[in-house]
Amino acid sequence: MSSSAGIARTGAPRFLGLEGLIALMGGGLAVLAWDWRVTLLLGAWLGAWAVNHGLSQMGGRWRMRLVPVIFGATLLVLWEMTVTMFAVPSVILPGPLAIAARFGSSMDVLWGDFVQTFVKGALSGYAMGCGAAVLTAVAVDRSAFLQRGLLPVGNFVAALPVVGIAPILVMWFGFDWQSKAAVVVVMVFFPVLVNTVAGLRATDAMQRDLMATYSASYWQGLFKLRLPAAMPFIFNGLKIATTLAMIGAIVAEFFGSPTQGMGFRISTEVGRLGLDMVWAEIAVAAMAGSAFYGVVAMLEKGVTFWHPSQRGR
Amino acid sequence: MKSAGPVLGVVGVIVALWYAAAVLMNAQWERDQAGRAGVEIGWTQIVPATMAQERPVLPAPHQVAAELWQLTWGEEVSGRRGIVQSGSLSNRGLVLHAWVTFSATMLGFAIGSGFGILLAVGIVNNRAMDASVMPWAIASQTIPIVAIAPMIIVVLNSVGVAGLIPKAIIAAYLSFFPVVVGMVKGLRSPDGMQLDLLRTYNASSAQGLWKLRLPASMPYLFASLKVGVAASFVGTIVAELPLGGAGLGTRLLAGSYYGQTIQIWATLVVASVLAASMVAVVNSIQTRVLARMGMGA
Numbered sequence: 384m385s386s387s388a389g390i391a392r393t394g395a396p397r398f399l400g401l402e403g404l405i406a407l408m409g410g411g412l413a414v415l416a417w418d419w420r421v422t423l424l425l426g427a428w429l430g431a432w433a434v435n436h437g438l439s440q441m442g443g444r445w446r447m448r449l450v451p452v453i454f455g456a457t458l459l460v461l462w463e464m465t466v467t468m469f470a471v472p473s474v475i476l477p478g479p480l481a482i483a484a485r486f487g488s489s490m491d492v493l494w495g496d497f498v499q500t501f502v503k504g505a506l507s508g509y510a511m512g513c514g515a516a517v518l519t520a521v522a523v524d525r526s527a528f529l530q531r532g533l534l535p536v537g538n539f540v541a542a543l544p545v546v547g548i549a550p551i552l553v554m555w556f557g558f559d560w561q562s563k564a565a566v567v568v569v570m571v572f573f574p575v576l577v578n579t580v581a582g583l584r585a586t587d588a589m590q591r592d593l594m595a596t597y598s599a600s601y602w603q604g605l606f607k608l609r610l611p612a613a614m615p616f617i618f619n620g621l622k623i624a625t626t627l628a629m630i631g632a633i634v635a636e637f638f639g640s641p642t643q644g645m646g647f648r649i650s651t652e653v654g655r656l657g658l659d660m661v662w663a664e665i666a667v668a669a670m671a672g673s674a675f676y677g678v679v680a681m682l683e684k685g686v687t688f689w690h691p692s693q694r695g696r
Numbered sequence: 697m698k699s700a701g702p703v704l705g706v707v708g709v710i711v712a713l714w715y716a717a718a719v720l721m722n723a724q725w726e727r728d729q730a731g732r733a734g735v736e737i738g739w740t741q742i743v744p745a746t747m748a749q750e751r752p753v754l755p756a757p758h759q760v761a762a763e764l765w766q767l768t769w770g771e772e773v774s775g776r777r778g779i780v781q782s783g784s785l786s787n788r789g790l791v792l793h794a795w796v797t798f799s800a801t802m803l804g805f806a807i808g809s810g811f812g813i814l815l816a817v818g819i820v821n822n823r824a825m826d827a828s829v830m831p832w833a834i835a836s837q838t839i840p841i842v843a844i845a846p847m848i849i850v851v852l853n854s855v856g857v858a859g860l861i862p863k864a865i866i867a868a869y870l871s872f873f874p875v876v877v878g879m880v881k882g883l884r885s886p887d888g889m890q891l892d893l894l895r896t897y898n899a900s901s902a903q904g905l906w907k908l909r910l911p912a913s914m915p916y917l918f919a920s921l922k923v924g925v926a927a928s929f930v931g932t933i934v935a936e937l938p939l940g941g942a943g944l945g946t947r948l949l950a951g952s953y954y955g956q957t958i959q960i961w962a963t964l965v966v967a968s969v970l971a972a973s974m975v976a977v978v979n980s981i982q983t984r985v986l987a988r989m990g991m992g993a
Contacts (some may be wrong), residue, residue, distance in 0.1 A: 542926050
């Protein structure tokens with residue numbers, strides 16, 4: 384890292400000087416042309432940026448951790464300032480404080496939606512879809528014909544707008560969580576399949592020969608060598624699938640749902656102009672999505688501790 | 697093409713399974729009809745009947761193909777509202793809807809990837825920007841952004857922005873972060889030796905960008921452009937759900953309201969072909985560019 388930052392560092396002072404000049408000129412223009420509210424916003428932005436710039440120049444582990452937090456907080460503060468100072472109506476954009484208040488006051492509704500969409504829809508579909516994909520990959524792996532035939536098809540399907548299948552699955556499986564889980568299964572299946580098949584081919588000839596000299600059976604070779612070697616690839620697919628699962632479960636609810644669920648709440652509250660509730664729901668979706676991803680990433684760290692990408696951190 | 701045979705085999709098996717599933721899933725309706733009419737019917741009558749239902753649970757592939765033909769060529773050439781007789785694309789046919797969705801996707805994709813590349817250049821050149829933005833760019837990929845599409849659409853509509861722009865904004869948003877993350881990786885891919893060489897030439901940071909970092913980032917850029925264009929397309933379709941008017945997403949929702957299963961499947965086929973061809977176009981540009989740059993495989 385230190386060597387690759389070389390060019391950036393030699394060029395940095397001039398670049399920043401230019402940037403600072405532009406920022407100053409922009410600020411000056413804004414003061415002249417606009418009213419005090421814009422000046423205030425720009426002032427807050429530039430102040431926070433100066434703090435961040437200083438922190439990142441000083442370096443250090445904790446300071447670098449602080450920088451994105453300050454950046455995020457600045458955005459929130461600017462958002463709140465804009466909404467309050469320009470008196471933006473809450474049906475267009477509620478401020479973060481209003482959203483937080485709504486979040487606190489309707490915990491029970493949000494929790495019910497979370498259980499309906501995430502636990503029942505996304506999680507069950509994710510488990511079924513990923514399980515089926517890994518099993519299929521192991522089956523496909525035994526036949527060269529299937530590998531050559533199924534992989535291009537799988538790659539093709541993985542690029543398709545699979546969400547579009549949601550209306551059909553909602554018709555087949557009804558409005559409750561079963562149809563959402565079905566959409567999630569279809570969405571996560573192909574990315575995990577393609578990654579697992581690629582992973583099962585990741586062992587090199589030397590390692591397979593070693594297993595052969597031990598006269599290992601197919602299953603021993605699979606469980607002791609090829610599945611462990613495939614784990615980085617499988618987890619790559621599983622991580623992609625976490626986001627897809629959330630998207631599938633939420634979007635499928637736009638096509639029909641019981642009177643509960645994150646997608647249902649978003650679409651009805653948009654219709655009722657209760658945008659603070661929509662944003663609260665989005666906050667839940669964001670937290671659930673990141674937590675889901677985080678859990679899978681932690682599992683990956685535990686399972687593939689031997690892989691170069693996990694070592695030395 | 698060594699894999700043409702296996703691919704055709706697998707596709708053939710899928711089509712065969714599709715026909716079998718169509719027969720099994722549609723048979724119940726035929727039995728109910730016969731039961732209500734008080735007639736016994738056997739499989740010899742059921743099987744052909746399941747292939748020709750008006751609103752089947754699962755339409756047979758040839759029904760979808762026929763509907764697709766009817767909604768594109770048939771509607772435009774011989775339909776009353778088609779391009780031949782009225783001079784404009786029919787709003788009942790799929791060509792218009794596909795075009796609407798495609799143009800919003802392309803506009804959004806261009807905006808999103810353009811800004812993504814710019815931000816990535818900024819991130820690579822500026823430590824403060826790197827430390828501030830990068831963690832959020834990575835975290836935002838774990839968030840189901842598509843879910844907020846309907847809200848953005850409705851809000852923009854209420855402040856008077858309608859038509860192509862709101863959809864394009866969502867498409868741009870979805871292609872933005874994959875391009876940023878991929879491009880930052882790409883711009884950082886030159887190794888220390890190469891960077892040191894440029895330093896011995898006393899190259900400025902702009903020269904380093906133009907002559908080393910940007911060329912080196914091309915494989916990463918194209919990989920993330922392919923992800924980005926697919927994400928943009930999904931975003932546009934989802935964004936069209938609450939809108940009404942034209943677009944493939946609207947067609948999907950209308951089809952699901954009125955139980956027009958064959959129409960849904962035909963729309964899905966159009967969407968898939970569109971998505972696959974967009975990725976294929978990016979792919980062929982990638983092959984050409986990398987070949988010209990001497991990086992082709």
